[in-house]
Amino acid sequence: xxxxxxxxxxxxxxxxxxxxxxxxxxxxxxxxxxxxxxxxxxxxxxxxxxxxxxxxxxxxxxxxxxxxxxxxxxxxxxxxxxxxxxxxxxxxxxxxxxxxxxxxxxxxxxxxxxxxxxxxxxxxxxxxx
Ligand code: HEC
Numbered sequence: 543x544x545x546x547x548x549x550x551x552x553x554x555x556x557x558x559x560x561x562x563x564x565x566x567x568x569x570x571x572x573x574x575x576x577x578x579x580x581x582x583x584x585x586x587x588x589x590x591x592x593x594x595x596x597x598x599x600x601x602x603x604x605x606x607x608x609x610x611x612x613x614x615x616x617x618x619x620x621x622x623x624x625x626x627x628x629x630x631x632x633x634x635x636x637x638x639x640x641x642x643x644x645x646x647x648x649x650x651x652x653x654x655x656x657x658x659x660x661x662x663x664x665x666x667x668x669x670x671x
């Protein structure tokens with residue numbers, strides 16, 4: 543029931559960083575990452591193993607953003623930290639899976655605090671208590 547309520551809370555919320563409805567290549571990747579993260583959250587709650595999910599995220603470095611200020615000096619380092627945490631979640635075991643999931647979501651949050659605050663409240667709700 544709790545998971546169901548969260549699923550409703552997480553879906554149907556339009557979260558954008560820019561006031562224009564530009565669907566950049568980076569936005570498209572982010573939307574994929576968001577729907578993946580919702581599925582991962584459910585798997586972690588059920589205690590399931592985490593399949594490979596982040597190979598396609600490597601283009602985070604090259605995907606073009608809606609405007610240049612969305613990718614500043616710290617972007618690549620924040621992206622690298624995020625991908626490292628994806629790797630750790632994928633290789634996590636029963637004991638540390640929730641911790642690894644929350645670390646991954648926290649690295650979404652770190653980058654968003656810097657470059658795209660729009661989805662922050664949605665991202666914070668993705669953390670597992
Ligand atoms: C290294 C930085 C970085 C990381 C890590 C990151 N994001 Fe983003 N995200 C951005 C930037 C920058 C944009 C704005 C893209 C644009 O405007 O082109 C964005 C946009 C978004 C959007 C709005 C997409 C739209 O429709 O315009 C969502 C939702 C989102 N990110 C979710 C996530 C989730 C979920 C994660 C982690 C699984 C994540 N982000 C990790 C930088 C990041």
